[in-house]
Amino acid sequence: MSVRERLFGDGERSGGSAERAFLVGGVCLLVAALLVFTPLAVTVPGSSFVFIEVGTLFVIYGLLVLGLDLQYGYTGLVNFGHVVFFAVGAYTVAMLSAEGSFAGVALGLPWLLALPVGVVAAAVLGAIVGTTSLRLRDDFLAIVTLATAEIFHTLFVNFRGVFGGNVGILGVPQPIADLAADSDTAQIATLVLFGGVTIIALGFMTRLTGSPYGRVLRAIRADELVTRSVGKSTFSYKMQAFVYGAALAGFAGGLFALYNGAVAPGFFTIQVTVTIWIGMLLGGASNHRAVLGGLAIIMGLRLLSRFALEVTPVSADAFASIRLIAVGLILVLVIRYRPAGIWGDERELGVDS
């Protein structure tokens, strides 16, 4: 083994794909900038709006699943309240930047200031939850995070004066829609811009986890005691992974608020957590591209059921139930028969299939 190989090892190999991700992401950002800042306009056929809508949600959830994969796939932290960081990011950005909301706090500050504050707010919450509960056993960490998410959901619904109750915060600025030539262009630009952001995040994650730092995280997942006995402060590594994931989710929440123009408790239910968890497990935890692929399959199912709705005689409610039954069965079957997911590495995850 040459010195160079020994020094870079995994980092070198994954470095190639990280750079490719940065390149593709950069191109996406450029295209988005072109669409937003020039009078260039695109028209979208009406039937494909649903694709753009679900696609935009997919790239936002993509940021969530990347953060969750850092926590669970790499470090082994069972965070079952990931949606709370998404929600806190979104609410912080919305409350700081909204103007003339129907109810709740609306400060009307510039959104460029609000977005980083949203990220910090989510990271701080992550740090608080982390300090208090990362020492708990896996399944109890799941319960604490889940309970945290439920507490915040209840607060959002009940404190109308601050969070706007069930209506939420309205009048959040939509910078892309304001700048772009028309609404079709704005939709495409949003999708391309957020897609670029997610791809760049993928690049960063690949870099981070391919580095020696990432190897420590994986070692913690495999055996925390061994990792501690070779002199790594496992708690602070776990804490960092948890906070990074939370901050990324807060960022995704901020983007969601600025895209949607409003936030409400209904957007931040336990359903979001379940969706990204199933996407991650289906694709294969601890493989960044695999978790995105798994999420794409789960969200593709949502698209499929929308189209199937038009050709079958059942009601929308019944169809939603059928889709959720399918999602639940997928989760059960994946854990039973392919515990490492579709593209996951069984040896890496230490599971038998």
Next chain:
Amino acid sequence: MGLAQNVIFGLVTGSYIAIAAIGFTLIYGIVNMINFAYGEYLTMGAFIGILTVGVLPLPLPLAAVVAMVGGGLISLLLARLFFTPINQTGPVPMLLTSIGLGLVLRNGIRLTAGQSARYFDTEAITFRFDGLPPLSVGSVDLLGGFFVTSEQLIVMGCAVGVFLLVHTLLTRTDVGIAMRAMGDNENLARVRGIDTQRIRDSVWVLAGVLAALAGVLLGIQTNVSAGTGFSQILQILSAAILGGAGSPYGAIAGSYVIGLVLALSTAFLPAGMTGISSAIAFLILIGVLLVKPSGLAGQEVREA
């Protein structure tokens, strides 16, 4: 309404949470999993009971028995299909499987039974006690008259009956003693010749029976719809963990704490904030996990 009345409400809520929480905590202690689909077992039990009363015309007590038998069988069947095959994979895959199973069951129920809420048609007799004088401190009445309906008495009576039966089962019968042995140390129990799989099956049946009874009582006291079980699961779980996961006696105590907190916070919080009472229950849960993770009675759940 005074304090006395709200204590009664709290005891009623605590009673059906306790019946369910015993089953939940036994599964936790002996099968070693957090069963997130457990709320759906309540819903299924309640719907079996409602179906029996409506279609077969059986009297309510018999329908409750039918529901309990059905709940036990369904619980065993689901365990055999979904949980027993992955028993060796550890707590996290089993928790995730139960979340998936919960989604399937909840939406299956919604698909077959519809969205509307059902209830048992019972005639309630209300007993009033107006003799107690109000004891006002500021706007809060610390005593006051109260009433209790026959339905509420049934719920509380059933709970006491269940506690006595479960206690007898766990201390006086071979199966119950074997359950406690397995909860304590599974390997040692197997070495002593206990058929661990059979004990696990009996725990699933017992948990299913208790869940169905809790569901039926919920249907008598209020109403049930497809989402009822899911709205109860976090309270059941809080109660079980509060009492020390794995300990049935702890679960009973935890359930009444949760029930009283829910009732009292609903009554004495300023109007407009009553919705946060469930958040308070979770806050207690988190607080307990942080300060004394083993709960009121139970084992260590911290790793380091």
